[in-house]
Amino acid sequence: MTSIPRPPHAVVVPFPSQGHVNPLMHFAKLLAARGFFVTFINTDWMEQRIFKTPNDSAAVSNQLQEQGLQIRFLALPDGLPPDHGRVQAIYEYFQATQKLGPAMVRLLQSTANEAPPITCIVSSCFMSCTHQLATSLVLPRVVFWTFCTSAAIVFANCRMLLEKGYIPINVKEARRAENLITCLPGMIPPLRQTDLPTAFRVEDTADSTFQLMMYESEIQNKADYVLINAFEELEGPEAAEGLSKGYPALPIGPVFLPDFLQATKSSVSVATSLWEEDLDCLQWLQTKAPSSVLYVSFGSIVVMSMEQLHELALGLEASEQPFLWVLRPDISEGKATVLPEGFRERIGERGRIVQWAPQLKVLSHPSVGGFLTHNGWNSTLESISLGVPMIGWPLWAEQFLNGRFCKEIWRIGMDFESRVEDENALVSREEVEKVVRAMMEGPQGKELRKNVARLKEAATKAVMPGGSSYRNLDKFTSDMTARANSQFE
CATH class of the missing domain: 3.40.50.2000 (Glycogen Phosphorylase B;)
Known part of the structure; x- marks a missing residue:
């Protein structure tokens, strides 16, 4: 008797801030709509800010399941005191997230009987702890970039920028010199040093935040797969190639847009706002x-x-x-x-x-x-x-x-x-x-509205069936489904 393969199971782990949780939640729903079982892991602090009460996450999970979307929510402590500033004390926050790997392994192992076998680990950038998680569980690790492709290329090539002297940045000197950066992979426009992230504006390369960014960059490059919350028509299909280190790198965004375009009164909205919205x-x-x-x-x-x-x-x-x-x-x-x-x-x-x-x-x-x-x-x-x-x-x-x-x-x-x-x-x-x-x-505003209207149309086409992002997401889900099926052979 032939057994029926269970669905692919993606563990989705956002960096615990709203700017990462939002797109990863939209992505989780896209996967679930394609038949995936999704485990979404937050920290306790983030879970409490989003769901307000302990029963909310279970209620939302049940509502999603009623619509055929299998998403469960798990949470674990971040190791920081309740009154810690979190994102307002970003270095300490990063340090705390880097230590979460062993706790995630234990959490997933303790709940293994509640879900199909795990197919892959998907994490937003700057969650280097998921490299340890994927290694421990012998699973492919997917890095989800919550930036545009060009910014992701910058972060992924910190070591090159350091070796060529573009970072760290003295902003006053950089403004005078306007030394264009043309060495980055991918067909992105030449960058100015002042375009680079503020983490690189330090006087000493021994700076703790600078070193943290260098470490995160190197771990991100050890991915098995890369996804980007952007669309090819915005930066060109060649740009994503700059993120590939021999593995697929696919723009699949804007990930919020399919759900937004197809929203109905019956669809389940997963609130990810840290503040109450004024309707x-x-x-x-x-x-x-x-x-x-x-x-x-x-x-x-x-x-x-x-x-x-x-x-x-x-x-x-x-x-x-x-x-x-x-x-x-x-x-x-x-x-x-x-x-x-x-x-x-x-x-x-x-x-x-x-x-x-x-x-x-x-x-x-x-x-x-x-x-x-x-x-x-x-x-x-x-x-x-x-x-x-x-x-x-x-x-x-x-x-x-x-x-x-x-x-x-x-x-x-x-x-x-x-x-x-x-x-x-x-x-x-x-x-x-x-x-x-x-x-x-003014006339400039009118011209800008015309230009952005064209990009709006391109973004919509990208996420619809046949569009570039839709096809790229299909490729990813097909690859992961094939891997899940091989687990049963």
Whole structure:
């Protein structure tokens, strides 16, 4: 009697921050829709922030199963005290995640009878502990890049950049020299040193964070398979080849888009927001004219000085443009945010301020005509996919590369001249007003909207049947399914 093969089983492990959990959760649903059994592993801290109560994850898992999607959620301690800053103390956070490998092995072994045999380990970049996990369980390790392909190539080639003297970076000297980087693999545009991630802006290569990035880079390159949350039409099909070290490297994004395009009232939404979303802002958007609202959000980690927040607020006020501003409770360097006196009264119904917003629903709303963003990759890719041009305000990590590509390569964004000269410069209220007016009222903004509309169409085609990302995801799932079937031969 021939046995019936059990489904492929992917263990999905995001780095425990919202910018990694979000795309990995969308990816998990894509796998489950293709017949995979998925185990999604969070840390306890992240699990509690997402699901709020211990029973929520089980309830969501049951709802998904009712729709034929087999996803179970597991969690383990990250080894840090409850009051630790986590992503706000990034070096210690990385150190903690690097030690999670043995605990993950024990967790999976203790729950092995609840799931099919594991086929592969999929982790977001910067989760080097999963290399130890995959090695211990003798399984292929898949690295999922949560950046654009060009930024992923930069991170994957830290050693080369160090050996050729491009890192560490002296920003002032780099701005004067404008020494273009042309040695990176893949057909990406030449980079400036100031495009490189902020982790490389240190005076001494012995710097602990610098060394941590070097280590993570080397472990990431030991993958058996690479997936990228981008689409070929954005950077060219050759770009992904720059990430391959003899194994497949496939752009499969935007991973959020298939679910978003096909959303129905019956589909199960897995909330991954660390803050409660203000849904009332969608009703407020309904009162505004098409393409008239500027959406302002700096993501889940960025902090700003109170002085800069005041200049931004007064610039938005002076622009006379409607705006929806996400103002996190912790955005002002851990202090309670106090806006300029009388600001809320003066803007009235022209502006809406919320602690957190349902970003995909906001960006896809007809009244939104521009996005003032930190250029994190999730936000940038969502804005591209939903056809909204950007005003870039990058602050750390690879955001400077994303911002320059939006402005100069893809021509879907603008920025602030003062921050081009000095990224730590205070952006004045006058410059905020000028740039916001140019985006929302000027001919440049209209041209950017036309350009991003073309990329929106390309992103949609990429994830639909026959599209580049759809085909690449099919290749990955076919490869893993073949491996799962071989386990039963």
